Amino acid sequence: MQVTKGLLQKFGPDRVLDTPITEAGFTGLGVGAAFYGLKPVVEFMTFNFAMQAIDHIINSAAKTYYMSGGQISVPIVFRGPNGAAAGVAAQHSQCFAAWYGSCPGLKVISPYSSEDYRGLLKAAIRDPDPVVFLENELMYGETFPVSDEVLDSNFTLPIGKAKIEREGKDVTITAFSKMVGYALKAADELAKDGISAEVINLRSIRPLDRATINASVRKTYRLVTVEEGWPQHGVGAEISASVVEESFEYLDAPIDRITGADVPMPYAANLERLALPQVEDIVRAAKRACYRQVPQSAAA
Amino acid sequence: MAISMALSSISSSVSSSTSVGNPRRRALHLKTQRPRTVFLGSKVECGIRGVQHTDLSRNATFHSAKATLSELLRENTTSTSDLLLMHDEGLELYEDMILARSFEDMCAQMYYRGKMFGFVHLYNGQEAVSTGFIKSLRKDDFVCSTYRDHVHALSKGVPARQVMSELFGKATGCCRGQGGSMHMFSKEHQVLGGFAFIGEGIPVATGAAFATKYRREVLKDDKADAVTVAFFGDGTCNNGQFFECLNMAALWKLPIIFVVENNLWAIGMSHYRATSIPEIWTKGPAFGMPGVHVDGMDVLKVREVANEAIARARRGDGPTLVECETYRFRGHSLADPDELRKPDEKAHYAARDPIMSLKTYLIENNLASEGDLKAIEKKIDEIVEDSVEFAEASPLPERSQLLENVFADPKGFGIGPDGRYRCEEPGFTAGTAQV
Secondary structure, eight states: OOTTTTHHHHHOTTTSOOOOSOHHHHHHHHHHHHHTTOOOEEEOSSTTGGGGTHHIIIIIIITHHHHTTSSOOOOOEEEEEOSOOSSOOGGGOOOOHHHHHTOTTOEEEOOOSHHHHHHHHHHHHHSSSOEEEEEOGGGGGOOOOOOHHHHSTTOOOOTTOOEEEEOOSSEEEEEOTHHHHHHHHHHHHHHHTTOOEEEEEOOEEETTOHHHHHHHHHHHSOEEEEOSSOSTTOHHHHHHHHHHHHHGGGOSSOOEEEOOOSSOOOSSHHHHHHHSOOHHHHHHHHHHHTTOSOOOOOOO | OOOOOEEOOOOOOOOSOOOOOOHHHHHHTOOOSSOOBOOTTOSSOBOOOOOOOTTOOHHHHHHHHHHHHHHHHHHHTTOGGGGOOOHHHHHHHHHHHHHHHHHHHHHHHHHHTTSSOSOOOOOTTOHHHHHHHHTTSOTTSEEEOOSOOHHHHHHHTOOHHHHHHHHHTOTTSTTTTSSOTTOOEETTTTEEOOOSSTTSHHHHHHHHHHHHHHHHHTSOOTTOOOOEEEEEETGGGGSHHHHHHHHHHHHTTOSEEEEEEEOSEETTEEHHHHOSSOOGGGHHHHHTSOEEEEETTOHHHHHHHHHHHHHHHHTTOOOEEEEEEOOOSSOSSTTOOOOSSOHHHHHHHHTTOHHHHHHHHHHHTTSSOHHHHHHHHHHHHHHHHHHHHHHHHSOOOOGGGGGTTSOSSSOSOOBOTTSSBGGGSTTOOBTTBOO
């Protein structure tokens, strides 16, 4: 993916290690090194391969600070692309935000823009806890304008705080990673119809920034959650539950979850397009939440 | 007392006859194309040679390994002084093994009285392995273990009181009651005890060894020469993670010792029914490290091998795989009815009880008197009784401890709207969960 291009030349083979393709082994090795004071960054080619190592991510990294009664902390970062790419079929396209996000002891981050990637990765490396950093392969090619402050070498963003990408007053749309771009495009479309959508870039799946989400819902009274992963037990489900628990009286419409289709990712290009949320789906859901005359979604 | 170890650096087939012939000629057959390893000061340089598949019955391979063993025996029989102990060392080993045995017996008692619960795995019968290895380590060396970790923690220096409290689930336990029997951790004594899944601890131990090597070579810390010892069982040796770590440890020459506590039973699965090549020490040379088989019921032999392996790792020569043939006198766990093992097998190993063997050795060689040993037993009894009393008297963890230590920083519940950490806000609850 060329993410680590140039690092070997800059830091040398002692610090940038090429490992054999043995996820369970090298992830465990990274966790063991983190137990004793090093700060490893473990890269998975995609998070699908991390399923071979998920035992070490959860059992050895996430749970250790608790199991040892506060003695051994694990300052490790697991990073790699997550979610669907283009045409890579079922075993290479799963979104893991919900699975990792349900595990106490892990911090799970999913950035969107260049500013997010830069600030959050640095914060993740400096963090004394295990962090799962979910990137997106298709976002690697996109460029974003950044301010000088972002380019400063000490720029970090706080983990656990969402960003309001676009202010609005009619409906709240939450999203993370690639879907933030789609949500912003949907907001532009909705603006043409007079609906002003507030787009929240979650940035952090765990800890989830419930305060920002709830404050926004209390302002707009409507919510649409967008994610690429599967619907059952997904990130949107957790956000729905949180909003219902905390801001029930403020809701004027049922919460809509836009998610990927409840199937393993198909290979055919048109089916893949149907299996993932598109901008029109988000627009339709937002209009439904605002009680505009739109029929129920026709998605499978 | 002859050394009964097999050195496994040869995996080629010679003819299937087992005649020894001229030992020097046999040594010359060991042509090496790969890095050589020397073990136990032997003058025979052993290397790894490609296995010829033509005339290989397993017996042939095994016998050829034993043939070379005889060369080593001839070299080494002059220097048996390594096996002799000083008086103090002998008593130290005896005390450690008695502590292990008494402690584990007390655990069984407490379990059946309901003070301990969950999964408890006892180490009776295997004390020689833990004592033999861990008593040769420094305080800053690392030990990584499995769910059968009480004794590894005790040998490494975690006080019996803390281990017993942890087992009772009290706040004064070494992990504040949050780990339990299978998860004994101690930062002070460098114990990464307890992993519940087999094979889980091996990559973590490999990582600790990697951290040492990294400190030494990249961070240029000359004093970083800690050795890591990973303990695991025979069942683990069929697990993928074991092989992945043997490969990486040999590839990067990590200062680690892989110790197989081969007690012939993986829960209820017999080692011979589960493993295609039951000689686990032969798997070391396949990856480029020496593989050694040692009688794990004899603490002195284990100690001899341990000292050499530790010295080898400390000077940077890389990893070693040590297979200790041992036996657990009790079942896999306290909930295991232990019906599958034959009584004569149990009797055979009970006769080789490591504590009795050491006691006999010490008395026969006038290294200690009966009185000394009785005094040690009495002292240990008191320590174990005291640890039980301490554990009983200790308080249970407080309610607030439930949500503590999930994150190191600062309780990981994120940042509030005012930019401060949420856990510092008054009236803070864990998100929407009420405890």
